Amino acid sequence: MTLEDLGWNDQFAKEFKPYAKEGLTPARLIRDNKISYGALMADGEEREAIMSGKVYHDAECDAELPAVGDWVALDLSPEKEAVIRGRLTRQSCLSRKASGKSTEEQVIATNVDVVAVVTDPGPDLNLRRMERYFALIGRSKAHPVVLVNKADLFDEDDCREAADAIQALNPDADVHITSVVEGTALEALRSYLAPGKSITLIGSSGVGKSSVANQLLGEDYQWTDDVNELTGKGRHTTTARELIVLDDGGILIDNPGIREVHMWTDETTLRDRFADISKLAEQCKFHDCKHGTDKGCAIRAALERGDLDPARFEGFLKLDEEIATLLANRKKRQMTIERRTKRDKHSRAKKYQLRRDIDDEERYVK
Ligand SMILES: Nc1nc2c(ncn2[C@@H]2O[C@H](COP(=O)(O)OP(=O)(O)OP(=O)(O)O)[C@@H](O)[C@H]2O)c(=O)[nH]1
Ligand SMILES: [Zn+2]
Numbered sequence: 001m002t003l004e005d006l007g008w009n010d011q012f013a014k015e016f017k018p019y020a021k022e023g024l025t026p027a028r029l030i031r032d033n034k035i036s037y038g039a040l041m042a043d044g045e046e047r048e049a050i051m052s053g054k055v056y057h058d059a060e061c062d063a064e065l066p067a068v069g070d071w072v073a074l075d076l077s078p079e080k081e082a083v084i085r086g087r088l089t090r091q092s093c094l095s096r097k098a099s100g101k102s103t104e105e106q107v108i109a110t111n112v113d114v115v116a117v118v119t120d121p122g123p124d125l126n127l128r129r130m131e132r133y134f135a136l137i138g139r140s141k142a143h144p145v146v147l148v149n150k151a152d153l154f155d156e157d158d159c160r161e162a163a164d165a166i167q168a169l170n171p172d173a174d175v176h177i178t179s180v181v182e183g184t185a186l187e188a189l190r191s192y193l194a195p196g197k198s199i200t201l202i203g204s205s206g207v208g209k210s211s212v213a214n215q216l217l218g219e220d221y222q223w224t225d226d227v228n229e230l231t232g233k234g235r236h237t238t239t240a241r242e243l244i245v246l247d248d249g250g251i252l253i254d255n256p257g258i259r260e261v262h263m264w265t266d267e268t269t270l271r272d273r274f275a276d277i278s279k280l281a282e283q284c285k286f287h288d289c290k291h292g293t294d295k296g297c298a299i300r301a302a303l304e305r306g307d308l309d310p311a312r313f314e315g316f317l318k319l320d321e322e323i324a325t326l327l328a329n330r331k332k333r334q335m336t337i338e339r340r341t342k343r344d345k346h347s348r349a350k351k352y353q354l355r356r357d358i359d360d361e362e363r364y365v366k
Pocket of ligand 2: 281292294296297298300
């Protein structure tokens with residue numbers, strides 16, 4: 001394996017020069033163990049690495065901490081854990097704004113070249129959600145690809161129609177009609193997988209992400225363990241690689257954050273869907289207008305003018321209910337995530353304390 005197989009390029013090389021002078025080694029982070037990271041080097045060897053106190057300190061927010069996909073400068077001199085002395089500028093970054101009031105950015109994976117959204121042309125297809133995905137990918141600077149999958153189960157015309165509608169949302173996206181069982185999904189993805197190119201798959205549950213990933217891996221490779229809803233255990237085990245270099249060239253990235261993309265996308269999508277009606281409601285005469293028989297109702301006026309589709313209005317009235325259902329269904333999952341975030345924060349603090357102790361010791365030695 002070479003650095004290029006791992007995604008190294010001229011830009012990284014240039015930025016790395018000062019680190020090389022210090023005798024540091026380039027490595028790519030392939031897993032996040034919370035206490036430490038897994039770092040892969042050119043020789044294919046993986047080292048456990050921890051952040052230096054400086055890297056931790058220089059990060060102004062969590063998003064600036066090293067993440068899976070990052071290129072880092074490793075100090076290999078410590079016998080046990082290697083030390084991350086610096087992080088190279090991200091050439092792309094898949095991230096989300098954390099839910100709730102927090103506006104903090106949550107990094108999902110970095111230096112991803114292609115994000116492939118998998119959907120089916122039927123029940124899963126939701127153009128609003130697709131817009132959200134495109135927004136996320138656009139922000140990341142990765143190339144957007146869509147697989148309209150399970151084509152073997154649907155009418156050819158329906159597949160075409162779905163693909164056209166998706167394409168209309170984003171002229172930059174490559175939209176493919178595929179089937180995992182017929183091998184065309186694998187074919188489509190392969191066309192993006194040159195050595196060093198990193199790809200990740202997002203989309204709803206059951207659309208075929210794991211199936212096509214397994215075909216890429218050429219075996220039933222277990223990426224991440226299923227999370228146990230009760231204990232929250234099972235993820236971030238040291239065995240779970242989040243970045244895998246494929247035998248035929250190319251890199252597949254998958255981790256719990258990527259797995260969760262569809263969940264928060266769905267909620268935002270739901271709220272977004274009626275943004276125009278919410279705006280209209282602001283023009284109602286009474287702020288507590290029920291949009292029924294109230295005087296001066298802007299929504300009813302729009303309905304009467306034919307500017308507003310009655311079916312959409314019905315949907316708007318059910319929005320709160322729908323969101324409540326969505327949230328209820330997700331509550332268990334959410335609790336697991338929160339628990340994990342708490343645990344992560346604790347680990348980070350511990351990790352930092354650990355580093356500071358080591359740094360202090362080093363200072364005394366000098
Ligand atoms: N007929 C047909 N079935 C497919 C295709 N792709 C996936 N499936 C089936 O759909 C089901 C779900 O596929 P998965 O690969 O587990 O879906 P996923 O997107 O990974 O789902 P999560 O792991 O829940 O996120 C499996 O039974 C697959 O065999 C396809 O192209 N055609
Ligand atoms: Zn009204």
